[in-house]
Amino acid sequence: MNDLRIIAPAGPGGGWDQTARALADVMAASGATGITVENVPGAGGTVGLAQLVDQEKGKPNVMMVNGLVMVGAILTNQSAVNLGMTTPVARLTGEYEVIVVPASSEVKTLADLVAKLKADTGTVAFGGGSAGGTDHILAGLVAKAAGGDVTKLNYVPFSGGGEALAAVMGGHVVAGISGYSEWAGQIASGELRALALSAPERQAGIDIPTLKEQGVDVELANWRAIVAPPGLDEAQTKALRDAVDAAVKSDAWKKVLAEKKWTDLYLPGDDFGKLLEAENARVTEILKSVGLVQ
Amino acid sequence: MEAFGALLDGFATALTPINLMWSLVGVTLGTLIGILPGIGPALTIALLLPVTRTLDPTGAFIMFAGLYYGAMYGSSTTSILLNTPGESGSIVTALEGNQMARRGRGAAALATAAIGSFVAGTIGTMLLTFLAPLFVKLAILFGPAEYFALMVLAFTTVTTLLGSSVVKGLTSLMIGLAFGLAGTDILTGQPRLVFGIPSMLRGIDTVVVAVGLFAVGEALYMASRRDLREAVILPIKGSLFMTREEWRRSWKPWLRGTALGFPFGALPAGGTEIPTFLSYFMEKKLSKNPEEFGKGAIEGVAGPEAANNAAVAGVLVPLLALGLPTSATAAILLAAFEQYNLQPGPQLFTASGPLVWGLIASLYIGNVMLLVLNLPLAGLWVRLLAIPQPLLYGGILVFSTLGVYSLSNSTFDLVLLFVVGLIGFVMRRHDFPVAPAIIGLILGPMAEAQFRRALTISQGDASVFFTHPISLALLVIAALVLLLPALIRKLPVQKL
Amino acid sequence: MNTQRQTSVAGLLIGFGLVAIAAVIAVDVSGMRVPPVHAKVGPRFFPLLVSCGLAVAGAVTAWQSWRGTFESEESHPTDWAAVAIVSAGLILHMNLLKPLGFVPAAVVLFMCVTFAFGSRSFLRDGVVALVLAMTAYLAFTRLLGLQLPPGVLAGVL
Numbered sequence: 001m002n003d004l005r006i007i008a009p010a011g012p013g014g015g016w017d018q019t020a021r022a023l024a025d026v027m028a029a030s031g032a033t034g035i036t037v038e039n040v041p042g043a044g045g046t047v048g049l050a051q052l053v054d055q056e057k058g059k060p061n062v063m064m065v066n067g068l069v070m071v072g073a074i075l076t077n078q079s080a081v082n083l084g085m086t087t088p089v090a091r092l093t094g095e096y097e098v099i100v101v102p103a104s105s106e107v108k109t110l111a112d113l114v115a116k117l118k119a120d121t122g123t124v125a126f127g128g129g130s131a132g133g134t135d136h137i138l139a140g141l142v143a144k145a146a147g148g149d150v151t152k153l154n155y156v157p158f159s160g161g162g163e164a165l166a167a168v169m170g171g172h173v174v175a176g177i178s179g180y181s182e183w184a185g186q187i188a189s190g191e192l193r194a195l196a197l198s199a200p201e202r203q204a205g206i207d208i209p210t211l212k213e214q215g216v217d218v219e220l221a222n223w224r225a226i227v228a229p230p231g232l233d234e235a236q237t238k239a240l241r242d243a244v245d246a247a248v249k250s251d252a253w254k255k256v257l258a259e260k261k262w263t264d265l266y267l268p269g270d271d272f273g274k275l276l277e278a279e280n281a282r283v284t285e286i287l288k289s290v291g292l293v294q
Numbered sequence: 295m296e297a298f299g300a301l302l303d304g305f306a307t308a309l310t311p312i313n314l315m316w317s318l319v320g321v322t323l324g325t326l327i328g329i330l331p332g333i334g335p336a337l338t339i340a341l342l343l344p345v346t347r348t349l350d351p352t353g354a355f356i357m358f359a360g361l362y363y364g365a366m367y368g369s370s371t372t373s374i375l376l377n378t379p380g381e382s383g384s385i386v387t388a389l390e391g392n393q394m395a396r397r398g399r400g401a402a403a404l405a406t407a408a409i410g411s412f413v414a415g416t417i418g419t420m421l422l423t424f425l426a427p428l429f430v431k432l433a434i435l436f437g438p439a440e441y442f443a444l445m446v447l448a449f450t451t452v453t454t455l456l457g458s459s460v461v462k463g464l465t466s467l468m469i470g471l472a473f474g475l476a477g478t479d480i481l482t483g484q485p486r487l488v489f490g491i492p493s494m495l496r497g498i499d500t501v502v503v504a505v506g507l508f509a510v511g512e513a514l515y516m517a518s519r520r521d522l523r524e525a526v527i528l529p530i531k532g533s534l535f536m537t538r539e540e541w542r543r544s545w546k547p548w549l550r551g552t553a554l555g556f557p558f559g560a561l562p563a564g565g566t567e568i569p570t571f572l573s574y575f576m577e578k579k580l581s582k583n584p585e586e587f588g589k590g591a592i593e594g595v596a597g598p599e600a601a602n603n604a605a606v607a608g609v610l611v612p613l614l615a616l617g618l619p620t621s622a623t624a625a626i627l628l629a630a631f632e633q634y635n636l637q638p639g640p641q642l643f644t645a646s647g648p649l650v651w652g653l654i655a656s657l658y659i660g661n662v663m664l665l666v667l668n669l670p671l672a673g674l675w676v677r678l679l680a681i682p683q684p685l686l687y688g689g690i691l692v693f694s695t696l697g698v699y700s701l702s703n704s705t706f707d708l709v710l711l712f713v714v715g716l717i718g719f720v721m722r723r724h725d726f727p728v729a730p731a732i733i734g735l736i737l738g739p740m741a742e743a744q745f746r747r748a749l750t751i752s753q754g755d756a757s758v759f760f761t762h763p764i765s766l767a768l769l770v771i772a773a774l775v776l777l778l779p780a781l782i783r784k785l786p787v788q789k790l
Numbered sequence: 791m792n793t794q795r796q797t798s799v800a801g802l803l804i805g806f807g808l809v810a811i812a813a814v815i816a817v818d819v820s821g822m823r824v825p826p827v828h829a830k831v832g833p834r835f836f837p838l839l840v841s842c843g844l845a846v847a848g849a850v851t852a853w854q855s856w857r858g859t860f861e862s863e864e865s866h867p868t869d870w871a872a873v874a875i876v877s878a879g880l881i882l883h884m885n886l887l888k889p890l891g892f893v894p895a896a897v898v899l900f901m902c903v904t905f906a907f908g909s910r911s912f913l914r915d916g917v918v919a920l921v922l923a924m925t926a927y928l929a930f931t932r933l934l935g936l937q938l939p940p941g942v943l944a945g946v947l
Contacts, residue, residue: 011337011340011702012337012340012341017340038703038937039702039703039937040702040703041496041702041703042492042493042495042496042702042704043478043492043495043496044478046492046495047492047493047495047496050492072483073483076478076483076484077478077483077485077492077495078485079492122753122828123753125750125751130480130483131479131480131481131482131483132483151826152828154750154751154753154828156438156481156747156750156751157480157481157483158747159480159743162612162618162619162624162625165616165618166433166434166436166612166618167437167438169434169616169618170434170435170436170437172437172438172751173751181632185617186616186617191616260632290825291825291826292482292483292484292825294823323933326929333930333936341936458861459861461847461850461851461854462851464843464847465808465844465847465848465851468808468840468843468844468847469844471840471843472811472815472840472844475815475836475837475840479833481827481833482824482825482827482832482833484822484823484824484825484833485822486818486819486822486833486837487815487818487819487837489818510880513876513903514873514876514877516907517869517872517873517875517876517903517906517907518868518869518870518872518873519866519867519868519869520867520869520872520908521866521867523907523908682909683907684903684904684905684906684907684908684909684915685904685909685915685918687903687904687907688899688900688901688903688904688907688915688918688919689900689922691876691879691880691899691900691903692896692899692900692919692922692923692926693926695880695883695884695896695899696892696896696926696930696938699887699938700930700936700937700938703937705884705885705887705888708880708883708884708887709884711880712877712880712881712884715880716877719873720804723800723868724800724801724804724860725861738836738840742836745831746827746831746832749828749830749831750827750828753828754828754830754831
C-alpha cells in the first residue's frame with residue numbers, strides 16, 4: 001500500500017506519535033513508498049478525529065492512530081464527532097495500568113486501599129493524568145468494584161507524568177495511577193509500592209498481582225489502535241485492513257514491540273469495532289457516575 | 295571524592311573528537327531553534343529521536359545537552375536584539391536587554407547574557423554533580439499547596455513591572471490572566487471559554503501570546519510610527535564588550551540568578567520562567583539605581599539569564615536521580631533514555647555510570663563551547679541591528695509566523711497570533727506595559743490548578759495553605775514583600 | 791502634553807472593550823457545566839475573579855479617559871496605512887499558507903512588511919524574501935522533519 005498518510009492526533013514524541021511512526025517505518029521497510037505521518041495535536045486527539053471524519057471522508061489512503069484516551073476525551077469535550085463514525089481497522093498495542101502508593105504509606109496492600117474506599121471514598125485522593133483519561137477511568141472502575149461511592153471519587157489530575165509522580169512520591173496524594181512502564185523504574189527501586197496491575201492475568205516479567213486475582217473485578221488496557229475515515233467501500237476497507245495485518249505480522253513489528261515494551265493487543269476488523277462500542281459504553285457509564293459527563 | 299573521579303572519567307568519554315563534534319552540532323542547532331519562537335528544544339529532540347536511534351547513546355545525549363543549552367543562548371540573542379523572545383525563559387531578558395541594544399550596548403548585553411549563562415550553567419552542573427540527592431528530597435516536599443504559595447510569591451514580582459501607571463499595569467495582568475483561562479479545564483476536563491472552536495480546547499499557547507505581544511505588536515507599532523522607523527539605531531556605542539563598570543554590576547546578579555534558577559528547575563512544577571521573574575524582581579529591589587530599570591539596566595539581563603540557564607541544569611536533577619521529568623524537554627529526554635533501554639533513577643548512576651558522567655561532562659563542555667562561540671559572535675550578532683528596518687521586520691514576521699504555525703500545524707494559531715498582535719499594538723500605543731500580561735498568562739493557569747488541586751486533596755479545607763509549614767512560610771514572605779514597602783513609608787522618619 | 795484635559799476617545803473605547811471582555815467571560819462561564827467537585831472551588835471561580843478584575847480595570851480606564859487623565863501616545867502622528875498593510879500581510883499569509891504553500895505565503899508577508907516600512911526596492915526585497923523563505927523551508931523540513939505546507943511547490947522543492 002503506497003502513498004498512505006497516517007495521522008497522529010498528538011504532538012511529536014508521545015505514544016500516539018510513536019505508534020504512527022513505528023507503523024509507518026514497518027510498512028516502509030516492507031517496500032511501501034510515500035508513507036507519511038501527519039501530527040494534528042489537540043484536545044485528547046479530538047481535533048485530529050474531527051479532521052478525519054470531516055475533511056478526510058471517503059479517502060482510502062488515510063488512517064489515524066487513536067486510543068482509549070480518545071474515548072474519554074470525546075465525552076468530556078462534548079465532541080461533535082466520535083469514533084463510531086470512523087471505519088475501524090485494528091487495535092494494535094496496549095499497556096496495563098498500575099496502582100501505587102508511596103513506600104512510606106500506611107496502605108500496604110490493595111485490600112487496605114479497598115477498605116478505605118469502601119469506608120469513605122472521598123478520603124482516598126488518587127493522583128494521575130488528565131481528567132477523563134485512562135488513569136481517571138481506572139480510579140472510577142476500582143472505586144466502584146470496591147463497593148465505594150463513585151460519585152465521591154477524589155481524583156486529582158496532574159499535567160505531565162512527572163508532576164503526578166512527584167505528588168505520589170512526596171505523599172501528597174494517597175495513591176497514584178499510571179501506565180506501568182512510566183513508573184517501572186521507581187517501583188523497581190522501591191520508592192513506590194505497586195499494589196495492583198490492571199491486566200487480565202499476570203504479565204511476564206512484571207511481579208505485580210492483578211486486580212482480579214485480589215478480588216477486584218476490573219481489567220483495563222490503555223490500548224492504541226488505528227482507524228480509517230468514514231465512507232469507505234468494502235474493497236477499500238479490506239485493503240487497509242490487509243495492509244495493517246501484513247505489517248503487524250512482520251518480524252519488524254515484533255522487534256518494535258520488544259524495543260518499546262509494548263504489549264501486543266492485535267485485534268483486527270469488526271471485532272475491534274465491537275470492542276470500540278463496548279469500551280465506549282463502559283467509559284460513558286463511569287464518567288457519568290463521577291460526574292464528568294451528563 | 296567518588297563523584298569527582300567518575301566525572302573525570304566522564305570527561306574522558308566526552309572529549310573524544312567525535313563527541314566534541316556532536317556537541318558542536320547540538321549547540322549550533324540549539325542556537326538556531328532558540329532564535330525561532332515556537333520551535334523549542336523539546337520539539338527538536340522529539341523530531342531528532344528517530345534519526346539518532348542508530349547513534350551511540352553517549353553521542354546522542356551529548357548532542358541533546360548541547361541543544362538544550364544552545365536553545366537558551368539563541369533565544370536570549372533575539373530577545374535582546376529584536377525584542378522577540380524565542381523561548382518563554384528569556385521573555386524577561388527582552389525588557390532590559392532590548393533597551394540596552396537600543397542604546398548601543400547590545401554587545402554588552404549579549405556578553406553578560408552569555409557569561410551569566412556560562413557561570414550559571416557551570417555552577418548548576420556542579421550542584422547537579424555533587425548535591426543532586428539533596429535537591430531531590432527538597433523537590434518532592436512540594437505538593438499543590440506549596441506550589442500555590444510559591445505562585446502567590448511569584449505574583450508579587452509583578453509589582454516591579456507595573457510601569458508608570460498602576461491601573462495600566464494591573465489591566466495588563468488581567469489581560470494575561472484572561473488569555474490563560476481558555477481551553478480544557480485541567481481539573482474537570484470541561485471546555486471553558488472555547489466558544490465551540492475545537493482548536494481552542496488546547497488553550498492559547500504561551501508562545502502565541504508572547505510572540506503576538508512582542509514581535510507582532512512591536513512590528514505593527516513600529517509601522518505606525520514613521521518617526522521611530524526613520525530613527526537610526528547605533529549597533530555599538532562605546533566599547534564593543536563589557537566595560538569594567540558593567541562587569542562590576544553583573545557578577546552578583548549572575549550568582550543570585552543561579553541561586554534562584556537551580557532549585558526551581560529541580561522542582562517538578564518549577565520551570566524556567568518563574569525564576570527569571572523572581573530574579574528580575576530581586577535585582578530591581580536590590581539595585582542602587584532602580585530608576586534605570588526599564589531603560590536598560592544590565593542587572594536585569596544578567597540575573598534572569600543566569601536564572602534560566604541554572605534552571606536548565608536543575609531540571610536534570612530529578613530526571614537523572616529519580617526518572618522524574620519536570621519539563622517538556624525533560625520528558626522527551628526520558629523517552630530518549632528509554633529508546634536506549636536506560637531507566638533513569640537511582641540505578642542509572644550504577645548501571646550506566648559512564649554514560650551519565652559523560653552526559654554531565656558534556657554539559658560543562660557544551661557551556662564552554664557556547665561561550666567560545668558566542669562571545670566573539672556577539673560583535674557580529676549586533677550587526678543584525680544594522681539590517682535595514684524593512685528587511686529586519688519582514689524577517690521577524692516570517693519567522694514568528696513559521697514558529698507559531700509549527701506549534702500544532704494549525705492556521706488557527708496564526709489567527710490568534712494576529713489578534714494578540716493587535717492587542718499588543720494597542721497596549722504599546724497607549725503605554726500599557728506588556729510584561730505583566732506575560733506573567734499573568736504563565737502564572738495564572740498554574741496558580742489556579744495548584745489551588746484547586748490542594749483543595750481537592752483536602753476535600754475543600756482551605757486551612758492546608760496555612761498548616762503546611764513551607765506553604766505558610768512562602769505566603770508570609772509574599773505578604774511581607776507586598777506590605778513592607780508601604781509600611782516603611784508610613785512610619786515617621788526618625789532622625790538619629 | 792495638552793494643558794487642557796481632554797476626553798480620550800481611544801481610552802474610552804479601551805475601557806468599554808475591557809468591560810465587554812469581562813462580560814463575555816462571565817456569561818460563558820456561567821453557562822458552563824460544573825461536575826461535582828471536592829474542592830468546593832470549581833472551574834468558574836477563577837474566571838469570575840478575572841472577569842471582575844477586568845471590569846474594574848475597564849471602568850477605571852473609561853473614567854480616567856472621560857476626565858482626561860488617561861495618558862497615551864495619541865499625540866504622535868500615526869501612519870495608519872502602514873499598520874493596515876502589515877495587517878493585510880498577516881491576513882493574506884494565514885489564508886495563503888495552506889493553498890499556496892509556505893514559500894509563496896512567506897514572500898507575500900515579507901513584501902507587505904517591507905512596503906509598509908517604506909522600502910521601495912522591490913527587486914532587492916523580493917530576492918531577500920525568496921531566499922529567506924526557501925532556506926527556512928528546506929532547513930526546517932529536511933533537517934528537522936517539520937511539516938510545512940509545500941503548496942504549489944510540492945514536488946519541486
